Amino acid sequence: MDFHKITFVPHNKSIEVRNGENLIRAAMEAGVHINASCGGEGVCGKCRVIIEEGEVEGGLSERLKKEDIEKGYRLACRAKIVGDVTIRIPVESSVDASVLNLQSTPRRNAGIREFDFSELKEQGLFIPPIEKKYLELPEPSAQDHLPDVTRLVSFLKLNHDEHRLMVDLPVIRKIPDILRKENFKVTATMARPVHEGRKTHIINVQPGDTTDRNYAIAVDIGTTTVYGQLIDLISGEVLAEYGDFNGQISYGEDVISRIMFAEKGEGLEKMHRVVVETINKIIARIVRKSGVDRDDISSITLAGNTTMTQLFLKVNPRYIRRAPYVPASTIYPPIKAAGLGLDVADHVAALVYPQISSYVGGDIVAGVMGSGLYRTDKLTLFMDIGTNAEIVVGNKDWMACAACSAGPAFEGGGIEFGMRAAKGAIEDFSIDPVTFEPMNITIGSVRPKGICGSGLIIMVAVMFEMGVIDNGGKFNRNLDTKRIREKDGVWEYVLAWQDDTQIDRDLVLTEIDIENLIRAKGAIYSGCQTLLEEVGLTITDLDQIFLAGGFGSYVDLEKAMVIGLLPETDPEKITFIGNASLLGAKMSALTNSIRHDVVEITKKMTNFELSETASYMDHYVASLFLPHTDLHLFPKLKARLDERRKIMKSQK
């Protein structure tokens, strides 16, 4: 892949980007502001730039006059980088580069870490839960009347040193015919005991040699989305992956409304059936995509939060939402998957991740196991940010966890133009430090119709650093821009005028939106503070941070630190681990070491109920500022704010 160097003037900022990268996105990445209202669709015509050296592909538009084109003007949002270029950004007032560069830091996403099979093997943690053995059994005769099952078991004992074997009924049912299909040449699938001294279950018998086909399914049962992976147990590879909305969404967006639905009439049965249907849809998809035979799928591992787990298992979640908030159980025994309604062979056991408490569930335990947090020496903060945010702090020796109710702001809830991260959502943003004109980049580069969670964080961070809003989240009423206005008693910033949107009105960010975001981030930050304090530590003691959840993959770390969602730390210490729940489910599909350790680990995890922890409310109130009442917790930001103040003063 070719890389090209782009230099932006008058900023004198350079960045290397891949061949074919969109110019406006490259500018955003470099932290260079270009006015842009329409999200990148090319209709507002505001993102005019001048190609000073080199060439770009495209960028022409009716919105540019012929003479401007000849002068080298292009629309940044329509231009592709195909070689080294120098780009001039026309600035509407005469300011020096230091002001232009107030555009805060370049976007910085967390490094993505894949925990994989070879790592397991290297660490000696690979204990296959499912093994296949090919056997050529002697055929029965007048002199050898051994019953079919005894024939198989005895052969394994004598020739493969396999002892303590157990054959389940569905397999006994198959054995007589299967043995006779290929003259008593068969492959036995053996599920190894998780705990020493228990029995190995022969869970399947197939005609001929099928030892090269051994698969498992891992599922993350999310409140919003359910993901499934089809895993090759020999190579450790994910052969297919698919995600779909949890069918329960029609009955309520969040866990509380699901619980309420489940409490009425046949609601629990319905919730159970609907999520099983979703999982079956995913199974069907990944089975088809990977082309494997269902009979070669030997296990299914699942993780979900406490409510999702109880609904999936048809365990009444009624008391999860009632003080003192106790779940039915933390540990669930392995269960026949087909008995739960899952479309897998009769012999497949469903392994469900254990829970910690009503609001720290199997998804978090899966994350702790899958990320390796449970075996690291480093003091780690694990955060899964969503409507309900869960926090774990600790290392291999101890762990503490807590859940905080952040509310739906990160998913667009409670935000006037909030939306999920879908086409038309503003996902990146900057603001001109002088004119306060916006630069909106949308998902799909189409005209904006809303703001997604990661976009919202960037927006508020940028506005705060640019002085557009103060540390209380209020707009600066004194700025010289039409975009800040009061409407129906609420102050707001117009991100895009009606014509530049897909909606028939101005797209705005209101002070109420900002307040909601501050509350959400405050709940999480103060949760971390409280949890750390309870175990006698502070945020500065952390060696690393693991960010889990779909949200984490898009969030700009620096901006998240600016608003005080994440503690200020070296971004290198932050690792994005993606869907931690799915990761944990996958890891336990691959090795018994995880299955073995998980119960002990859950016992090690001390759960704190923040609502009953006295200091939580104090921390929460202190965090209802940008980034926080105590700016000393954010020294780098403080330095930048001081610097900005100096520059702005010098400009006046």
Place this chain on the structure above:
Amino acid sequence: MDFHKITFVPHNKSIEVRNGENLIRAAMEAGVHINASCGGEGVCGKCRVIIEEGEVEGGLSERLKKEDIEKGYRLACRAKIVGDVTIRIPVESSVDASVLNLQSTPRRNAGIREFDFSELKEQGLFIPPIEKKYLELPEPSAQDHLPDVTRLVSFLKLNHDEHRLMVDLPVIRKIPDILRKENFKVTATMARPVHEGRKTHIINVQPGDTTDRNYAIAVDIGTTTVYGQLIDLISGEVLAEYGDFNGQISYGEDVISRIMFAEKGEGLEKMHRVVVETINKIIARIVRKSGVDRDDISSITLAGNTTMTQLFLKVNPRYIRRAPYVPASTIYPPIKAAGLGLDVADHVAALVYPQISSYVGGDIVAGVMGSGLYRTDKLTLFMDIGTNAEIVVGNKDWMACAACSAGPAFEGGGIEFGMRAAKGAIEDFSIDPVTFEPMNITIGSVRPKGICGSGLIIMVAVMFEMGVIDNGGKFNRNLDTKRIREKDGVWEYVLAWQDDTQIDRDLVLTEIDIENLIRAKGAIYSGCQTLLEEVGLTITDLDQIFLAGGFGSYVDLEKAMVIGLLPETDPEKITFIGNASLLGAKMSALTNSIRHDVVEITKKMTNFELSETASYMDHYVASLFLPHTDLHLFPKLKARLDERRKIMKSQK
């Protein structure tokens, strides 16, 4: 209960009977012949007797002339014993008592042995498989968030020293609501591990204290009849018992026809469903009869022959009837009873007795366990006589077993007027040694319509001892009686003339019937001989005989020895153990010691395939006589036959 002494003259035989006993049955028991054709219904008027001393109740009839009544004549079949009496039997020719007393031996049934709970306890074999514990749990609070299951398990650990506990999903589903029904006062039902080191499963949780209600169900799945018992696990008592025809009968009388049905289309599913329906009918009946709550029934133990077991478990029995006759499995893991379709609570596990081979099944293993054969020092012969007869020989140190196909003669099959032991079946019989007139006693004392298995044995034995048939089973063509005749080339004996029957023709016993009986008993006797020979023993080495099966309870032991079905031995050594399969199922419901030992026991049992044992055919051919080619195997019978010959000679 009052007993009365009856003296029969001119025989000079006495017997003590219970008050109210029927006179003709008392005579039969004493070995005194009274002519009687109509089975005891009082219509033939042949059983005239004279009351010489004392009185009887009833016995009057239109068939008696007034003057005869005055002389003391009564119909024996209509008369009840209510005090000591002397009864004269009118004899039609002048013979002395020695001839009259040729009526062979008094009827002798096997002593019935009940293996009961107290015996288990005395022998230290009582290890309760299911225990209940009443618990008063602390209620959750803001300071105590333990999940419901954890609360229960921790309490059991701390306060009841219970460890290695496992809670199954159906219980987890119930726990949240159950705990809150009576303020966290609950009873936990715990299924103890059969093998040390395994886990105790908490299989049920009930509100309040239910520790006094702990029940189990035991089932014998017979080919013809299914029996169930509801057992009180605290007292060991059987609270209710019920038997019903196995619904599969409509699809075939014997195991082979059932297997054939199961091989076609949905046949297996059908056979499975039908027997489950039968069991459910029995469960419904015994639950209603005993008045227990289904939720207090914690286990179900079942035993059946190999085919019945496989059909019940929906395991294809195809290869049971095909050389080399191998069953699918010998051992079956515990299975969720509700999953098999049984109408019991979700938490109930079905425990199915293991098998030995295709034709020595779980019913026999249950018999071996239930009868205590597996732990006796005595060399024991265990016989379960039916269409398929199974034999076990051995003691606590070793066991050998075999199955012989006796054919349906003992159940009335292949016998012209054969029938099951039901109303109207001749169940007892004697013959006048001079006139060769019959004495038929039927079940229900109604006119005869057929012959049941136990009646057939008596009939053939009596006729053989009286010289009516020879040792080849042929009628003596020279006797002076109309009852022996040739019809359509087959010789037969008329048991009852048309008018004395419920059918519209003469009721007869043919030489073909006798031949079939001889084949059946020959198969069994030679089976015992062969099995003993294979282990280096002979019949005289036996310390005791256990007779199992419905058949055994009615069979006259002496007569069974006369025809050579049973080896000649002291009747005191023979114990009738009833439905051994049900007995074993009951015992394993009561104690884990049986569940624990049974697998080892089955490994100890050496199965012999008689069809492949060279000597079997020789033994079989030699046994196709009454009682056997080698009369020295039956010395007491030989002495009686010699004696009879002498008496008859002296009469001439």
